[in-house]
Amino acid sequence: MHIMEGYLPAFWCIIWYVIMIPIVGYGIYQIKKITEEYPETKALVAVSGAFMFVLSSLKMPSVTGSCSHPCGNGLGVALFGPAITGVLATIVLLFQALLLAHGGLTTLGANCVSMGIIGPFVGWIVFKGCNKVGLNTKVNIFLTAFLADIITYLVTSIQLALAFPLPSFAAAFPKFFIIFMPTQLPLAIAEGLLTVIVWNGLIAYKPEVLEKLNAITPQKA
Amino acid sequence: MEFDIDFIAHTNRIADYNPYVKVIGSILLVLSALFINNNYYSIFIIIVSSLLLLALARVSLKDYVKFLTIPFAFTFLTCIFMLFFFPSGAYIWNSGFFGIGITTESLRVSLLTFFRVFACFSALGFMSLTTPITDVMSVLRTFYVPQIFCEIAVLMYNAIFIFLDNITVMRNAQKTRLGYLGGYIDSMKSFGSMFSNLFLISLEKSETLQRTLDSRCYTGELPVYKPDRSKDTYPELVS
Numbered sequence: 001m002h003i004m005e006g007y008l009p010a011f012w013c014i015i016w017y018v019i020m021i022p023i024v025g026y027g028i029y030q031i032k033k034i035t036e037e038y039p040e041t042k043a044l045v046a047v048s049g050a051f052m053f054v055l056s057s058l059k060m061p062s063v064t065g066s067c068s069h070p071c072g073n074g075l076g077v078a079l080f081g082p083a084i085t086g087v088l089a090t091i092v093l094l095f096q097a098l099l100l101a102h103g104g105l106t107t108l109g110a111n112c113v114s115m116g117i118i119g120p121f122v123g124w125i126v127f128k129g130c131n132k133v134g135l136n137t138k139v140n141i142f143l144t145a146f147l148a149d150i151i152t153y154l155v156t157s158i159q160l161a162l163a164f165p166l167p168s169f170a171a172a173f174p175k176f177f178i179i180f181m182p183t184q185l186p187l188a189i190a191e192g193l194l195t196v197i198v199w200n201g202l203i204a205y206k207p208e209v210l211e212k213l214n215a216i217t218p219q220k221a
Numbered sequence: 222m223e224f225d226i227d228f229i230a231h232t233n234r235i236a237d238y239n240p241y242v243k244v245i246g247s248i249l250l251v252l253s254a255l256f257i258n259n260n261y262y263s264i265f266i267i268i269v270s271s272l273l274l275l276a277l278a279r280v281s282l283k284d285y286v287k288f289l290t291i292p293f294a295f296t297f298l299t300c301i302f303m304l305f306f307f308p309s310g311a312y313i314w315n316s317g318f319f320g321i322g323i324t325t326e327s328l329r330v331s332l333l334t335f336f337r338v339f340a341c342f343s344a345l346g347f348m349s350l351t352t353p354i355t356d357v358m359s360v361l362r363t364f365y366v367p368q369i370f371c372e373i374a375v376l377m378y379n380a381i382f383i384f385l386d387n388i389t390v391m392r393n394a395q396k397t398r399l400g401y402l403g404g405y406i407d408s409m410k411s412f413g414s415m416f417s418n419l420f421l422i423s424l425e426k427s428e429t430l431q432r433t434l435d436s437r438c439y440t441g442e443l444p445v446y447k448p449d450r451s452k453d454t455y456p457e458l459v460s
Contacts, residue, residue: 004296006341007334010255025367032369040431042369046376047427051420053377054384091374095381098349098357099226101292105248105345106255164334166307166327175306193406194413201417206424 002111003156005097005104012163017109020090023117027087045080049088052076053095071152074145075195077120078127079210085124089116114155123148137203138196145195149188153180226288230353233278240356241363247348254340263336270343278351288346296338304331354378380426387422391415 008016035042055072072092076085090112096102103111123144130140157180161173202210230236235243247270254266274280310326348357355378358371392415395401400411 004292004299004338004342005251005345006255006338007296007299009258010252013255028367028370031373032367035369040428042373043376043427043431043434044424046373047380047423047430049373049377050380050384051423053381054388054419055416058388087370087373091370091377094374095354095378097345098354101226101288101342101346101349104341106251106341164303164307164330166303166330167309172307179302190409193409194416197410197413198417198420201414202420205417206421 002093002096002103002115003107003159005107007104008107008110008159008163010106012159013106013109015109016107016113016159020109020112020117024086024090024112027083027085030083031087045084045088048076048080049091052088053092056092056096057100071115071119071149071191073115073120073152074123074141074148074191075198077124077148078141078144078195078199082117082121082124085120086112086116089120092116110156110159114152114159118155119148119152122151138200141199142192142196146188146192149191150184153177153184153188156180225284226349227354229280229284229350233280233351235278235351236353238351240352240360243352244348244357244360247344250344250347251341254337254344258333258337260333260336263340266340267336267343270340270347273347274343274350278347280350285346285350288350289342292338292342296335296342300331300335303327303334376430380423380430383426384419384423387419388415391418 031045035045052072052075055075073085073089076088080088090108093103093108093111093115094105097104097108126147127140127144130143154177157173157176160176161169165172250266250270254263271285274285275282304323304327305321307327307330308322308324310324312322312324313328314323355375358375358378362368362371392400395411395415401408
């Protein structure tokens with residue numbers, strides 16, 4: 001669940017936009033550099049963005065029967081790195097606001113910081129770190145997707161608590177986080193499992209694609 | 222799987238009107254509701270944008286209600302939650318239970334938030350229900366949003382619908398082969414393998430897309446033919 005349109009007061013919308021724009025700008029700069037060097041990557045980036053959107057707009061099988069959507073940012077960051085994921089997440093959030101009425105334009109900055117920047121970035125650090133240590137790839141991917149999801153909601157609760165410090169930030173933050181956890185914890189685990197299954201499929205059928213994207217080192221394939 | 226909002230955006234009465242007016246107008250409505258932040262003004266915005274959508278764009282009431290249902294449900298829940306669990310100020314009603322209760326401040330904030338979200342959503346609806354995405358992107362382009370961003374967004378938009386078709390086909394194929402049956406883990410497996418397959422298909426598609434674009438001299442713009450609906454010669458097929 002993203003922060004709804006109009007839910008944040010104007011002041012915080014601006015703050016999160018100010019934080020988001022330079023980072024996404026850097027991502028756009030990166031994409032521009034890559035596409036100028038290799039023009040054929042433009043379609044690849046676009047199609048992967050569409051993949052992220054479709055992944056996040058489909059219902060995942062869920063234990064409780066409630067509707068739940070995978071974030072897809074863990075998979076995105078493992079495949080493309082944080083800069084490109086940030087830009088793709090921005091477009092995905094924009095489309096979700098316009099096509100599905102999830103999230104919104106004024107809260108795009110806040111949602112982008114949590115879902116497109118900080119969550120994936122933490123996931124990416126975990127992914128790279130575990131790769132260095134030489135942890136089992138399955139465990140690694142699970143952790144990446146799981147943490148990217150949890151951190152996304154951690155940041156969202158920080159954002160909500162900052163916007164509604166009732167009575168104070170310190171009192172509001174744990175409340176928001178506790179409310180998210182019972183729904184998000186099983187979801188994050190489910191997303192982790194799902195990402196592992198997707199990853200296994202990719203490795204089983206076309207490991208050379210992942211090597212091309214620099215996601216796995218050749219000797220591990 | 223289809224996007225009703227996208228369908229409405231292409232078929233409403235003012236789909237072909239100047240997108241600048243629609244996008245800027247709707248953003249101004251959203252921003253004014255956000256900055257003025259007043260219950261009466263929010264209600265005014267809700268009424269104005271609902272009237273614009275229902276009377277001017279002729280979006281059917283059923284579709285409009287459908288558009289608002291999910292945001293409404295979420296907002297309602299979060300505001301109820303804020304009303305009871307964030308005590309500050311004097312108590313109006315106290316359950317005597319970990320300080321859960323309605324207070325003057327929480328009542329004020331949750332009411333304010335509720336109407337503000339609602340106003341912003343109906344104003345956003347004016348944009349998303351009347352303006353196709355390609356038009357929104359061309360407007361964004363003139364606001365100095367980097368070209369590569371808009372290009373990728375338009376290409377993504379095209380790819381999304383191809384994927385949705387693929388997903389329907391693959392899901393049916395899986396279901397006829399007993400996918401999604403059995404326990405939770407089994408349906409997760411079906412879902413996951415569908416997505417890894419979709420990702421591989423998408424890589425192939427991206428190569429094809431690149432070749433098609435290259436062979437048609439793509440330079441970062443997808444010109445789309447737009448019929449002038451205001452002309453008499455335009456067949457009245459959709460209305």
